[in-house]
Amino acid sequence: MQDLRKEILDILDGKLLTPHFQPIISLTQKKIMGYEGLIRGPSDSPLHSPFNLFTTAEQFNLSTRLEFLCREITIQRYADLDIKEKLFINASPLVLLQPEFKKGETLRLLDRYGVNPRSVIIELTEHKPADNYEIMRASAKHYRSMGFEIALDDLGAGYSGLRLWAELLPEYVKIDKHFIHGLHDDPVKLNFVRSIQSMAVSLNCSVIAEGIETEEEFKAIEKIGIAHAQGFYFARPTIIPLEKIDNSVFPIEHVKDHKSPPFNNATTAVHIIRNITPISAKTTISDVMNLFHHNGELTILPLVDDNIASGIIFRDKFLTKLFSSRYGIDLHGKNPIKTFVENTPLCIDKNMPIDLVSKQLTSLMTNDPAFVITDNGKYMGIGTLLDLLAEFTRQQIDNAKHANPLTLLPGSVPINNRVNQLLAEKIPFSFGYFDLDNFKPFNDVYGYSAGDDIIKAVANSLTQHVSTESGVIGHIGGDDFIVIFTCHDWLTRCENILESFKNTIPAYYNDKDIKAGGIHTENRAGELCFFPLVSLSVGLVDPTSTGQCQSHVDIADLASEAKKMAKKISGNSLFINQRMTTKNTGNLQSAMHKSATKLHVVN
Template sequence: MFQPIVDMRNGALIGYEGLIRGPQGSPLHSPFHLFSVARRCGLGLQLESLCSEIILKKFVELALPGRIFLNISPDFLSKAGFAYREKLAQLEQIGLAPRRIILELTENQATYDYEQMRDVLKQCRDLGFQIAIDDLGEGFSSLRLWSEILPDYVKIDMHFIQGIDRDPVKLQFVQSIQQIATKSGAVSIAEGIETADELRLLQELGISWGQGYHIARPHAQPASAVAGELVGRIRHNTALTSAGNQRGFNLPTALKLLRIVPIATPDTSTNAVYTTFAANPELAVMPVVRNGVPLGIINRFQFIDRLARPYQRELYGKRSCTEFMTPSPLTAEKNTPLQDISLMIVEGESHHFSNGFAITDQGRYIGVGSSQEVMREITQMQINAARYANPLTQLPGNVPINEEIDRRLTAGAAFNVCYIDIDNFKPFNDVYGYLRGDDIIRLTGDILARYCVPGMDFLGHVGGDDFIILYQSGDWEERCNGILAAFASAIPAFFSAEDRRHGGYVSEDRRGNKVFHALVSLSLGVVKIDASRHLSSYQIAAAAAEAKKQAKTIAGNSLFIERRALK
């Protein structure tokens, strides 16, 4: 069986994971039972060897494109003595190059001899194979294995992928894995993607590749291309993500700070670098690049200071300029958010601030960026955020809310607008005081945030006791009902025992008349937005306000969904 693996940025087919099933209808059909029984019978290594041969031969026979991910245990690689040259000869015989094979290390038992494992994998890599860790987070010691062998690919276990759009713990785990993968140069692969919401959120997180039933099921004769509908959906999500930040403020990336400057190579002499600096008075740094890979950065002031010392020009003038470079420069992909780069600068060594950083496109050098400019951009972003955020909840206010609506419309995204209003809030302020009223506002903001998917749903504070959520998560109605239940559970604590007993409180109206008000509740009005209808943010705001008005005609905590199309 073969299950496709796709590029989460453009829907391109990367290759397939090769899978094995036992005899149909037998207890050994499940690979788990098949391999468990084989190991108990002392035939585990023989079974693995046969499975590898079957998968590779079938892969070639079907003329499948791309790469093949081959499950293989560390035990098999080390104890069985992976016959490197023999395996290479077999591959040549069937017409399959090792560079198309990724050895996917599975963990059915703990790995202890890491030194031997590194030696084995080095020989595999020398032959052209690449290495992946399978089911990260599920095995005995997968994080230790990751740090020991530094794989080319990391496959995140499906437990952490399924339901990630509804589970903040899984979300945090995958975010952390993605950050480590980025820093270690590994490609992250999500396994077990089963819904459109999981796919979209994983794309938001920057996961590189993916596989799962939502993409394609395993098949003995799989398609040699990704379904056009899925490719369109993946590219649509990518366009939406690239259009800006879904939390309301634009997130500039390294590309915004890209500067093209003269570069040196290891063959460039020190005298040539000096001549370049002399001809370019504004040039602060000069990267040293070999075959598209940034090796180091030469800082103008350090270079001139050192060369000005006695006999330095005579000693080093004709030598390689690498004598003067700071090796292992800070490097960022062009789409890396500036917030991430600022963190890299702060956590890195002090010379990174003066040297700046190299910018790459899929690992190849394209230019440099200035650390000072990063800090300037970050400061400006913080000023803008403070200018437009609500001071009480720190949530985006009207300006970013409207910008976000326009951005989603421009990206052609379908979404749902939920307008939230607190009922009987003014009389509550009159009776209990505005400080307690502020507490309810903050409580409401916290509850709403709990029922939004980070990176997918957008939460804003219109002002006063009004909030807006732009829902893109598929289970938005369930989330709305969760908001109402959480608010109903929390709000009684804000009232006296007597008011709770009576189910409300009394306040005076403008004419001095005593009026009974029910306990504070929430009204949610939802409007479904079809971006293809060329609506404006003003039309959407008006429709959402009308839906909220309808919700407020329902007593208590209420949800009204406008099912009619917007006119």
């Protein structure tokens, strides 16, 4: 016991601590937005690991001293390395409540080493009961008054994380790694993280997913819409921080998704671009003041150097901030305008569809009224929220003109447009034609309202298994649906759709008909017949065959042929129509290929 006490005192007296930095990644911009400062003890010491180090310090009532030493060493190293991104510094709420806690000590350290407080996020970690929320709230307010932002660490691991979140209203909240590990295979964890993201959006808070170790975990949190991530998948903590994230950690499909043609001829970011001449981030504040003074219509100034945007200056914010200072232009006039930049601007590729731009901005809950539009990462111009809203509204109205009134899914016009776009861009896709079996007899017996419910059940089954990232669903009339699959696992999705529909359909029949396996009613000739339960038939055209077609008309013909074959099979079934090219003439022939495992999926 005494040996450990001597060891921790020797470390504190000799300042024998080494800061490490782990990058925090902006998933929207695919780059490092900040670093978490982490501490290690001497490599030859039993207190090398942070767990042993902090546990021992707590045991001997040295937690406050250790924490401030960690803070000093981390800030000094951050300043020496001239890091431009934000620094996340860990702080224990219990330490904040200790009598020896010195208010303003962190600000004094930053001033000593020349670090802007706006670069620092105080990361509060809470693993033990702490009931004094008033002091916690006052501490957070005190830090913010000095220019710090607040992050709440390990949400879900502490005793009162949600209460603290509501009390402190932090700018960032970090989800405990327990909920990130394996979340792609765990519906409970997925729902938990989705809920946290939803709450964060409503509270204007950014979520950071900690502990990402695999590509699957990364894809899952990105799909949820989380804006920031941290973990070994990107980089481990290092003494010399990683300066740039290798693009290989971002799967190709995520990097290039926005470059595929938008649905229904939707406009892209380039269509709302404003060509605003940028200025250098080194421009003096007084020169910026003159620009605004001589141009009353100028409201936005992008900061660009070497074709890379580093910030956006908004007229109202600039003037308010400048003249809120006691000495205003006299004090700040010679400083570069980059000192007025608080956040890295959101950059959107010119080819990103408007709906995806809207989703990205919504997930970030940014207060900025504008964003940068880029071409392969280089500055092109500015997009504004007002222009985005106007274009998105126009697009939604246009889509609604062709939507099916029952399911609100796109009709034949936008579906045909989408097919033609994919063909023109030579992007592989498969095509599915979904049709109900024994639907008319069901309508005759149960009524049209019940029939509408089944049609909506088909739409639900399709939307559950085909996300906007993996395809487009259309309702072209009656009980006919179309799915354009842009994913590689289209066949598996179809099989899952059929299985889902098979399990759903009994709920629309009475017990007698379920037991009988169908209904007795008249056929079209007026004869009494037995009709099995409603089922779903799918005619499919594979990606190789769609790629050989000239237009949506050719694909529709192949899909209709496949659907007719599928309907000859009892129960929920599918049939694939594969079109092969004749080598000698280059003409297209239609050839049907069967597979017992692929045709008749479920009865």
